[in-house]
Amino acid sequence: MTIRAAVTHFEPTEAQIDAAQRRIAPYAIRTPILTSETLDRMVKGRVFLKPENLQRSGSFKLRGALNRALQLNEEQREGGIVAWSSGNHGLAISYVARKLGIKATVLMPQEAPKTKIDGVRKNGAAVRLYDKTKEVREEIGAQIAAATGATIVPPYDDPFVITGQATLGAEMAEQVRDMGQVLDAALFPCSGGGLVSGAACGLHTLMPQASVYSVEPLNFDGMAISLAAGQAMKASAQGTSICDALLVPAPGQLTLPICRAHLKEGLSVTDEEVKEAIRFAFQELKLVVEPGGATALAAVLAGKVDAAGKCLGVLISGGNVDPDKFAAFVNEQG
Incomplete structure (x- = not known):
């Protein structure tokens, strides 16, 4: 077993993020940026969706x-x-x-x-x-x-893992910039915080002015509660959620300080709002999205952020969902 000294503070640098982008490039897909005229009309802004459900292994992980x-x-x-x-x-x-x-x-x-x-x-x-x-x-x-x-190799509270997820934010910013646009805000699904902490660092290397939001399932929104309190807190974790990938009730020790430095706010969404996002992604974007992967889109559709006249980046983080459950979500009346 490899033993490393405990890391108490970490934030990936621009050089480390660049190196990670080059390192993973032969193996990872540079997922596209998608837009939807329907979605833009609904929110009265411009939304740039990055579908990591199309990534190899089916998610940003x-x-x-x-x-x-x-x-x-x-x-x-x-x-x-x-x-x-x-x-x-x-x-x-x-x-x-x-x-x-x-x-x-x-x-x-x-x-x-x-x-x-x-x-x-x-x-x-x-x-x-x-x-x-x-x-x-x-x-x-x-x-x-x-x-x-x-x-x-833990799922989120690890410097190497956080830096790998930072490539996602950097890639989103690069692609939106190449489309001649600048993001006012970006939303990322959140559990322990490895994704949103890294992605925020990557995004801010190119677009430091962009507001970044984490989006969690209601009652499992430890990041949102911790950001509001200014210290580590644990969500109630009452009941359960269809977002099986996002059921960590508290942020990581490494991820929370990064999020406190880079995030504007933490948001939460209900299961019903997530189901509506799953249906929208399937019907309008022709994408299969798992519940946890749909939380950022759910927050936009539910009006949790003001999108009017703004450019938003939204991550769809994964698409690994049981077929029968997906069919039930899609066929359920919203």
Whole structure:
């Protein structure tokens, strides 16, 4: 097991983000920017959508997984990787491990979507299901790492992973700039904060004036609560949410300070608002989007930000959803 000194503060620099962009470029798709006249009319502004559901492994998580795995030394590669994930990080890690010829073990909750569990196994990784009510995934991961020599790659609270996700914000800014536009604001789905913290840093290297918002499921909006309070807080986590990828109730130790420096505010959305965004993406954009991947779009459609006369960047972060659940979301009357 590789032991590193604990990092108490981290923020990716422009040079580190540039290096990460070059590092992952041979493996990751430069996903496009999409626009919708219908959406623009609805919000009375211009919305630039970046569909990372079209990314390899089906979500933005590939970027952080690649940036970490590509910097393992030979000894670390031999030991393999152990990760924990509700799905998308596991899919990304298993995909990257297969591409690079590295062993991987992914810890997944028993109730994770079947599509995600099956996808991780199909990529050749070992899946260890655990009971969230009785087991602690970090403890299991540490035990596996100690026994096998594997390197732990957490889903969000890791400098390499955050820097990988920063490439997304930089890429969005570059593409919008190349279209002759400047973003007034950008919205990113949020769970532990690895995506929005990194993406905000990447975006701000080119468009420092843009306001950045995190978007979480209601009752799992630990980032929004923490930003409002000015300190780390935990959301109520009452009930559940269809956003299975975003059920972390509190932000990460590394991600929160970055978000406090770069974000304007944290937003939350209801399951009904997420379902409406899923339906809109399917009907108007012809995209398959998972619930967690639709939260930023849901916030825009629900009027959580003032888009009138402004240019907004919106990330669609993933598309790994069970077919039967997706069909139910699409067919349900809004």
